[in-house]
Every structure is written in C-alpha cells, then in structure tokens.
Amino acid sequence: MSVVLEVDNQVYTAEDLVPLLIQYQILPKLAQEILTDQAIAEIKCSEEENSTIFEQFCQQNQLESEEQVQGWLDKQGINRQQLQNLITKKLRIDKYKQETWKDHVDAYFIQRKSQLDxxxxxxxxxxxxxxxxxxxxxxxxxxxxxxxxxxxxxxxxxxxxxxxxxxxxxxxxxxxxxxxxxxxxxxxxxxxxxxxxxxxxxxxxxxxSAKLDQPMRQRMLDELFNRWLNESIQQKVSFLPSPVTS
The missing domain is CATH 3.10.50.40 (Chitinase A; domain 3)
Structure with missing residues (x-):
C-alpha cells in the first residue's frame, strides 16, 4: 500500500491512518467537514471573489510566482482546484448560511433574546x-x-x-x-x-437589552448553522468499530 504521510521520517499508509484518526478523535471533525461540503456543493463564488481570495492566500503565504504556488501545492499533496475549494470554503459557508436561514433569524433572535441580554x-x-x-x-x-x-x-x-x-x-x-x-x-x-x-x-x-444588529445577526446565523450541523451528525453519522487485524 502506498505511503500517504511522512512525519519525522516515520511513514504512514492509508491503512495506518484509520486507527490514528480514531485514536486522536479526528473522525467527528472529518464527518463535520464532509457534511458541510455536501451542503455547500452547489454554492458558487464569482470570478472576482475567487480571484480576490486567491490573491489574499498568496500574500498570506508569501507566494509570489506560479512556481512557488505549485511548490506549495506539491508539498500539501493537493491540486489547484482543491486549493480553490479550500480557500473559498468559509465564504461559501457564509453564503449557505444566508440562503438557508436568513428568513429565520428574527424569530430565532426573539427566542434567544432573554439569554442574550x-x-x-x-x-x-x-x-x-x-x-x-x-x-x-x-x-x-x-x-x-x-x-x-x-x-x-x-x-x-x-x-x-x-x-x-x-x-x-x-x-x-x-x-x-x-x-x-x-x-x-x-x-x-x-x-x-x-x-x-x-x-x-x-x-x-x-x-x-440585546439588539439584532449586524454582528448579532451573524451570530444567530452561526448558531443556526451549528445547530443544523450537530443535528446532522446525530442523525446521519455512525462511527463503526474498527476491524480487528491480526
């Protein structure tokens, strides 16, 4: 089986990683990411948004040429499209929150207000x-x-x-x-x-008294999204026993 990870001269195959994902409790986070990616699959960014986010990424990582970008991709083991999906994910999640729950924010805020004062x-x-x-x-x-x-x-x-x-x-x-x-x-x-x-x-x-200003509105959207995500984990995800190997 091919090596997929090397840490301090120790190599790990895909088969090696499954027990480690369980041991370090990474599977719940992985399930969250999978469910989130499924939810935002149809959410798109404009060409201008893609370009701006890519430029910001290059500045933050001091990547000044296409060769340096490719070197970064090779080191991470991902391609250009995977990079674009990664760096636009936050914006696409924000768009998904708006599209899904913007009409529910007022009622949810009223429900939560006594705890937010x-x-x-x-x-x-x-x-x-x-x-x-x-x-x-x-x-x-x-x-x-x-x-x-x-x-x-x-x-x-x-x-x-x-x-x-x-x-x-x-x-x-x-x-x-x-x-x-x-x-x-x-x-x-x-x-x-x-x-x-x-x-x-x-x-x-x-x-x-709490007010539904823009920061509070964003907080309500975040809470509604997180509530949906937690419910989805409970309803759609099962962590199965790892097979015993001899």
Whole structure:
C-alpha cells in the first residue's frame, strides 16, 4: 500500500491512518467537514471573489510566482482546484448560511433574546454570614461604599475591580445570581444570599437589552448553522468499530 504521510521520517499508509484518526478523535471533525461540503456543493463564488481570495492566500503565504504556488501545492499533496475549494470554503459557508436561514433569524433572535441580554453588576462574596450582614448594612447606609468594601473583603477576582462584573450575558453568572439579576432593578441592592459555599451581596448596575444588529445577526446565523450541523451528525453519522487485524 502506498505511503500517504511522512512525519519525522516515520511513514504512514492509508491503512495506518484509520486507527490514528480514531485514536486522536479526528473522525467527528472529518464527518463535520464532509457534511458541510455536501451542503455547500452547489454554492458558487464569482470570478472576482475567487480571484480576490486567491490573491489574499498568496500574500498570506508569501507566494509570489506560479512556481512557488505549485511548490506549495506539491508539498500539501493537493491540486489547484482543491486549493480553490479550500480557500473559498468559509465564504461559501457564509453564503449557505444566508440562503438557508436568513428568513429565520428574527424569530430565532426573539427566542434567544432573554439569554442574550447583558448585565453589569456588583458582587461581594464572603464565607461568613455575619460578615456579609455587616457589609450589607454598611452599603445600605452608603451606596458608594460598595467598591471599597468589595476590594477589601470580597474573596473572588471581582475584588480587583471593586466588585464590578460585566457586561456579561445574563446566563453567564451562577444560575442563582442570574435569577436574582433578572428580577431586580438597576441600583437595587440584594440582601446577603447563599450561593454554593459563598454568602453574596449583589447589586444590579445596568441591564443592557440585546439588539439584532449586524454582528448579532451573524451570530444567530452561526448558531443556526451549528445547530443544523450537530443535528446532522446525530442523525446521519455512525462511527463503526474498527476491524480487528491480526
């Protein structure tokens, strides 16, 4: 059987590679690439797009002549058409996302919005309930004391920022803290609450409602594509036992 790979003077045949693909858990990624290539098979780039992407590829790889391009192809073991497919793949995937899900983005965003809203909040966490109670009353008497008390007493990394955390998406904090933040108003100070091993004092500083701007629209398209890809893996891909060889 012919050699298809050489690494540090060690040669591998196609038969050698199958166990390695399994060992290094590369088969799931390979299945993703196959399914993606099948999906975008009919997606084309314009001549201008092909030319621009090829020029960018040559610049990035410092290929200044046709001989250097051919040398790169020979080293990689691919031909010119395979190269063109490779370097235009991202653009063709983006086109596929647009064609397939552009009319679903608004509804999907509404479905996801409650998880995409962001918060800025202040946090103090301590181990002892009596310490938390004392700090709570001191902050209640002087709202401006939160930052200084957080730096002095809080036992997490938030001490370095005066207790301020965020902006973060609402589902980023501990679920109990996230639940608190979704039910209070900006500026509202929450009494000491046990969260796991800590007693926490929380104050919501700002609630930032997610908007369907262009970056968010792209994120929704990416999520819809990834959801489709994961579902396709579950439905269409089977990883069969490797045959035992003597």
């Amino acid at each position: 962001r918060v800025v909040y202040s946090l103090i966490r301590v181990e002892k309930a009596e310490v938390a109670q004392e700090l709570y009353f001191r902050i209640k008497d002087d709202q401006n004391a939160f930052s200084a008390l957080a730096m002095e007493y809080s036992q997490g990394t938030e001490a370095q920022t005066g207790g301020i955390i965020g902006p973060v998406e609402i589902n980023a904090p501990h679920p109990k803290i996230a639940q608190i933040l979704t039910t209070c108003q900006p500026g509202q100070l929450i009494p000491p609450t046990r969260v796991g091993e800590w007693i926490v004092i929380v104050r919501l500083e700002n609630y930032i």
